Amino acid sequence: MDFRLGSQAPIAKLTRRWTLAGLAAALIILCSSCGSGSSSHPSHNAYISFPSSDTIALFHIDDSSGALSSVSNSVPVTHTGPKGLALHPSGKFLFAANSTGNSVSTFSVGSDGSLSQSGTPTPAGVSPFGAVIDHSGAFLLVTNNVSNSISIFSVDSGSGALTLTNTVTGLPNPTEILMTPSGNFVYVLTPSTNNTIWGFTYSSGTLTPISGSPFQAGRGTTGIAVDPGEQFLYAANSTDNTVSAFTIAKPTGELAPIVGSPYSSTAGTAPSTLAVDTTGKFLYVATPGSSSSIWVFSISSVPASAGELTPVTGSPFSLTGGSSFLLMEPRGKFFYIGSTAASIAGYTYDTNTGKPAAISGSPFATGSRPGAVLITH
Numbered sequence: 001m002d003f004r005l006g007s008q009a010p011i012a013k014l015t016r017r018w019t020l021a022g023l024a025a026a027l028i029i030l031c032s033s034c035g036s037g038s039s040s041h042p043s044h045n046a047y048i049s050f051p052s053s054d055t056i057a058l059f060h061i062d063d064s065s066g067a068l069s070s071v072s073n074s075v076p077v078t079h080t081g082p083k084g085l086a087l088h089p090s091g092k093f094l095f096a097a098n099s100t101g102n103s104v105s106t107f108s109v110g111s112d113g114s115l116s117q118s119g120t121p122t123p124a125g126v127s128p129f130g131a132v133i134d135h136s137g138a139f140l141l142v143t144n145n146v147s148n149s150i151s152i153f154s155v156d157s158g159s160g161a162l163t164l165t166n167t168v169t170g171l172p173n174p175t176e177i178l179m180t181p182s183g184n185f186v187y188v189l190t191p192s193t194n195n196t197i198w199g200f201t202y203s204s205g206t207l208t209p210i211s212g213s214p215f216q217a218g219r220g221t222t223g224i225a226v227d228p229g230e231q232f233l234y235a236a237n238s239t240d241n242t243v244s245a246f247t248i249a250k251p252t253g254e255l256a257p258i259v260g261s262p263y264s265s266t267a268g269t270a271p272s273t274l275a276v277d278t279t280g281k282f283l284y285v286a287t288p289g290s291s292s293s294i295w296v297f298s299i300s301s302v303p304a305s306a307g308e309l310t311p312v313t314g315s316p317f318s319l320t321g322g323s324s325f326l327l328m329e330p331r332g333k334f335f336y337i338g339s340t341a342a343s344i345a346g347y348t349y350d351t352n353t354g355k356p357a358a359i360s361g362s363p364f365a366t367g368s369r370p371g372a373v374l375i376t377h
Helices: 009-015 020-034
Strands: 043-050 055-062 068-076 082-087 093-098 103-109 115-117 128-133 139-144 149-155 162-169 177-179 185-190 196-203 206-209 221-226 232-237 242-248 255-257 273-276 282-286 294-299 309-311 325-328 334-339 343-349 356-358 372-375
Touching: 043 082, 055 082, 068 115, 082 139, 082 372, 093 128, 093 139, 103 128, 128 177, 139 177, 177 221, 185 221, 196 221, 232 273, 273 334, 282 325, 325 372, 334 372
Parallel strands: 082 128, 221 273, 273 325
Antiparallel strands: 043 055, 043 372, 055 068, 082 093, 093 103, 103 115, 128 139, 139 149, 149 162, 177 185, 185 196, 196 206, 221 232, 232 242, 242 255, 273 282, 282 294, 294 309, 325 334, 334 343, 343 356
């Protein structure tokens, strides 16, 4: 692009008639052509826990391509085995459930997304696994797999310091914990005993059991997901090779099996983790390996069949899968699957058909098996 306007006679004549507004418009065009100067491909942040290497790492996600790239900021948390992650709504603090440290670590988040550990880890139950923070940022909930409980901590909004306020007991080996988009319901997976899903109403740090809880899923249940409208809950049953589907009653939160549930795929085994896309149109399910490893279902929005699943054309897809997590990018452009092979597979998807396509460079090597990922903007 040549901006030497004085070198061309016709343009030189026009310059005499330029107004200040015209000059300002030209400068805007110049700035938009050249970008911000820092990068022609803006990015946002992803935090990834690595239990076996005792670290929390900062990665960047390219806003245009979805590619993952590591950043030098990785925080060691020795002898803790960080697993579940939760970010404070202010973006100022990140919390990690330490599966071998029996504690929760608090990290301050810099303006560039970098992490620095804040204070010493706060004691929790035995073998913390999952973590969620409520919409107000006032309370953090952590499942404790071995001590069969949920720890509830109040969060200091200024420092991020945690104070244990309550412990909910009696859940057999809880793992994944999910708070619905409204913040009104919390569902907890207990896969080791009876493959059940425990439901609670939530208010200001208090969990109240939902009538009929726990709810029965299939054998080997390892993952749960809720649609953005919190009308449906889905569970991946790795032993049965199926997906259980439930409606969520309002305003009680009770789960009821959807007609046709559980659902299966024509090929592929051991569905392990799953997520609904940001529009609520598709359910993505990941299995280990690369053969028939990604199942994609359309979710019916027709009242008579609401929540029922139908495989999309081409499903299952023989693409790199995984069993650690399947997470949709919040803006609805990409999704990511954590693999046991020390990598993360990244995909774009067609918002009309649901068909996934691998991001260039995927899968992205991470050096160690990822435990959980959290994406921010």
